[in-house]
Amino acid sequence: NAGVTQTPKFRVLKTGQSMTLLCAQDMNHEYMYWYRQDPGMGLRLIHYSVGEGTTAKGEVPDGYNVSRLKKQNFLLGLESAAPSQTSVYFCASSPQGIEAFFGQGTRLTVV
Amino acid sequence: GIQVEQSPPDLILQEGANSTLRCNFSDSVNNLQWFHQNPWGQLINLFYIPSGTKQNGRLSATTVATERYSLLYISSSQTTDSGVYFCAVASGTYKYIFGTGTRLKVLA
Numbered sequence: 001n002a003g004v005t006q007t008p009k010f011r012v013l014k015t016g017q018s019m020t021l022l023c024a025q026d027m028n029h030e031y032m033y034w035y036r037q038d039p040g041m042g043l044r045l046i047h048y049s050v051g052e053g054t055t056a057k058g059e060v061p062d063g064y065n066v067s068r069l070k071k072q073n074f075l076l077g078l079e080s081a082a083p084s085q086t087s088v089y090f091c092a093s094s095p096q097g098i099e100a101f102f103g104q105g106t107r108l109t110v111v
Numbered sequence: 112g113i114q115v116e117q118s119p120p121d122l123i124l125q126e127g128a129n130s131t132l133r134c135n136f137s138d139s140v141n142n143l144q145w146f147h148q149n150p151w152g153q154l155i156n157l158f159y160i161p162s163g164t165k166q167n168g169r170l171s172a173t174t175v176a177t178e179r180y181s182l183l184y185i186s187s188s189q190t191t192d193s194g195v196y197f198c199a200v201a202s203g204t205y206k207y208i209f210g211t212g213t214r215l216k217v218l219a
Contacts, residue, residue, distance in 0.1 A: 033206075033207070042211045059112075097201065
């Protein structure tokens with residue numbers, strides 16, 4: 001039982017490049033979330049999903065897209081990376097929106 | 112949206128001391144969690160506590176939902192307690208909103 005697994009753990013991108021972050025959970029949770037954490041700040045919600053095939057915007061959705069084609073996976077895409085997207089990205093899952101469990105984070109640097 | 116305020120923002124303790132961290136929120140919530148972010152960046156679930164009191168070893172938490180605050184108590188602090196403590200709340204939309212955290216440093 002791995003919980004919430006994020007891939008990759010580290011990535012460096014050049015401005016304008018695209019990439020996809022993968023979040024996988026093996027707890028059969030309905031809800032999944034993507035957050036970003038900037039230095040000295042709390043986590044801010046980018047997008048979330050309340051079930052397979054659904055997505056919704058959070059607090060800071062601009063510049064990101066998401067997909068939830070399978071219940072266990074939640075993908076976060078950056079179509080054209082910008083330095084302002086340098087951050088640590090966390091994925092979380094939750095059963096029915098109750099207690100949330102987080103992955104280990106992905107450190108992304110855009111140069 | 113809901114605003115979450117945590118206090119104090121920074122706290123330095125000697126090993127063995129006790130402390131209380133506070134989380135205030137601006138609207139009624141269905142869910143509330145406390146997390147510890149360790150120096151390696153991992154977010155560790157401490158308590159899921161939308162109301163009432165819970166204890167786990169040296170840590171305990173109390174949420175008074177009607178008065179819109181939660182408290183995290185750390186007793187007999189250890190150097191391994193260092194890190195950032197976050198409070199996160201969610202209302203009926205199931206979106207967890209985080210506070211900016213309390214940065215704790217425990218000195219040996």
